[in-house]
Amino acid sequence: MIGIDWGTTSLRAYRLAADGTILGRIEREAGILTIPAGGFPAALEAAIGPWLAQGESQVLLCGMVGSRQGWVEAPYLPCPAGPAEIAACLTRIPHERAELWLVPGLEARDAGGVPDVMRGEETKLIGLLAALGEAPALACLPGTHSKWAWLEGGRISRFATQMTGEVRAVLLAHSILGRMAGAGPTDAAAFRRGVRRAREAGGLLHHLFGTRGLGLMGELSAAETASYLSGLLIGHEIGAVQPAGTVLLAGAEALTKAYALAFEEYGLAWRLDDVDLAARGLHSIAVLREGSALS
Amino acid sequence: MIGIDWGTTSLRAYRLAADGTILGRIEREAGILTIPAGGFPAALEAAIGPWLAQGESQVLLCGMVGSRQGWVEAPYLPCPAGPAEIAACLTRIPHERAELWLVPGLEARDAGGVPDVMRGEETKLIGLLAALGEAPALACLPGTHSKWAWLEGGRISRFATQMTGEVRAVLLAHSILGRMAGAGPTDAAAFRRGVRRAREAGGLLHHLFGTRGLGLMGELSAAETASYLSGLLIGHEIGAVQPAGTVLLAGAEALTKAYALAFEEYGLAWRLDDVDLAARGLHSIAVLREGSALS
Numbered sequence: 001m002i003g004i005d006w007g008t009t010s011l012r013a014y015r016l017a018a019d020g021t022i023l024g025r026i027e028r029e030a031g032i033l034t035i036p037a038g039g040f041p042a043a044l045e046a047a048i049g050p051w052l053a054q055g056e057s058q059v060l061l062c063g064m065v066g067s068r069q070g071w072v073e074a075p076y077l078p079c080p081a082g083p084a085e086i087a088a089c090l091t092r093i094p095h096e097r098a099e100l101w102l103v104p105g106l107e108a109r110d111a112g113g114v115p116d117v118m119r120g121e122e123t124k125l126i127g128l129l130a131a132l133g134e135a136p137a138l139a140c141l142p143g144t145h146s147k148w149a150w151l152e153g154g155r156i157s158r159f160a161t162q163m164t165g166e167v168r169a170v171l172l173a174h175s176i177l178g179r180m181a182g183a184g185p186t187d188a189a190a191f192r193r194g195v196r197r198a199r200e201a202g203g204l205l206h207h208l209f210g211t212r213g214l215g216l217m218g219e220l221s222a223a224e225t226a227s228y229l230s231g232l233l234i235g236h237e238i239g240a241v242q243p244a245g246t247v248l249l250a251g252a253e254a255l256t257k258a259y260a261l262a263f264e265e266y267g268l269a270w271r272l273d274d275v276d277l278a279a280r281g282l283h284s285i286a287v288l289r290e291g292s293a294l295s
Numbered sequence: 296m297i298g299i300d301w302g303t304t305s306l307r308a309y310r311l312a313a314d315g316t317i318l319g320r321i322e323r324e325a326g327i328l329t330i331p332a333g334g335f336p337a338a339l340e341a342a343i344g345p346w347l348a349q350g351e352s353q354v355l356l357c358g359m360v361g362s363r364q365g366w367v368e369a370p371y372l373p374c375p376a377g378p379a380e381i382a383a384c385l386t387r388i389p390h391e392r393a394e395l396w397l398v399p400g401l402e403a404r405d406a407g408g409v410p411d412v413m414r415g416e417e418t419k420l421i422g423l424l425a426a427l428g429e430a431p432a433l434a435c436l437p438g439t440h441s442k443w444a445w446l447e448g449g450r451i452s453r454f455a456t457q458m459t460g461e462v463r464a465v466l467l468a469h470s471i472l473g474r475m476a477g478a479g480p481t482d483a484a485a486f487r488r489g490v491r492r493a494r495e496a497g498g499l500l501h502h503l504f505g506t507r508g509l510g511l512m513g514e515l516s517a518a519e520t521a522s523y524l525s526g527l528l529i530g531h532e533i534g535a536v537q538p539a540g541t542v543l544l545a546g547a548e549a550l551t552k553a554y555a556l557a558f559e560e561y562g563l564a565w566r567l568d569d570v571d572l573a574a575r576g577l578h579s580i581a582v583l584r585e586g587s588a589l590s
Contacts, residue, residue: 110497112497112505114505114508114509115505115511116505116508117508117512145504160501161504163503163507166470166471167462167466167470167500170465170469170470171462171465173469174465174468175461175465197409201406201535202405203499203535204500204531205458205528205531205532205535208458208462209411209440209456209458210409210410210456212412213411213412216410217402233500236498236499236500237498239498240496240498240500
């Protein structure tokens, strides 16, 4: 089978054996935002056409490809939800040569009744659950919109999104903090300093302006600013979530490294998971779908 | 005398009688960011030339005109500071026809030792102190960078800046929240809803993404989004400051109206001050300077 994690900025395709072994992988900068109207079939062909020609016909897709801006809109499934609920709620995409199925997104409501959504991360979480089983755990998938998910009894019981990455990006590109920030490598000491600052009183909006104050007084260099700001925002994210126990961390390397530093500053235990969670999750869901199709 | 509040985006000049009565006022969109290199003398002449020609010669200036990007850089005076300390620390700007003095900015350090700065607001606070005397009070001057100042014994004992207005502006202009926001008048109900949301658990970064969730699920309209976001951010600002007692509120009308609504949601008492605080403060400082010059 073929599993595809098709997000906003990239497409990752996996050719998977029946036991889930990854036989091939393709990564393209063909995120859904780059696809013109009606262009999804051609983009799919460009990515996995050779595998289809070699006889693969089962394709499971997850991610923003199932959003309103994607190929076909898939529903949001309410939490709690696990592999079985997700496998039972796939959306078929009509296609001439292959059987295409779309994984639904998930919806959760927090204590205030406000809705939260994910698309793509649910599949990575299913990948985590494949190894975790029924044990309770808290997972952190950092990103533009970081996802924190509480796993319980083999399902995703609830989750909360934090807009950390996007807030960092817009502040660096468009605010007074970006104007004081200079280029420079990631600075672990400045990052840790930002995390420690986040644990102090005053609130995020005050701490953001404090970054400016530090720069103005020569107490934070231009090269340190972006790292300090990352620490500040990730520190506030962790402070708001208040994790307990060991956090399961999965995501791109630079981000997970940063979150790991922040967990250290908070005295939190964490465990890094591998990077092919989406492939593992797509495989789990495909196996369940085939099982239910046969029964 | 002439008092000028010369900020980033505008210039407000007041012609003041010896007792502080405002005899004339001029407002121009000649903020310091619009002034070309070496252009400050001409911009001053364009604004108050007629008053100088009529015999005024004492000019006191406050605001970003005294910043590194301004005409001449004035120092930051450490808190606590009151009218006497400020009047004793004016910076002279050389000028052919008039005696120009620049009010210093203020610097404060919070419990974490992080520096905070203001330029222009110190003069408005001196204006508040002129009416308040020695009584303790908490003042809120909302804006791009909202200033909260603790007044005590006739001086500004400390202050804290919250980056609320700028964060709102960059999120609306450049984030996913801006893309879901539509034009619409200020919506008091949506604003109050945002303030109430800010009082719930989850943190600002989660609440920001919740705004997106509400929009996606059709529970917040495009026209309501900007007002809800304002309520959310101002609510977090107030929650971080944790004011006690009656807040003295001063600023532009639309902003003070919004903050007043938020104070109501928090069950906080507030008192609105008038809009000519800068004129009152400039007069207070000028009187003290003349007094000390004579002694």
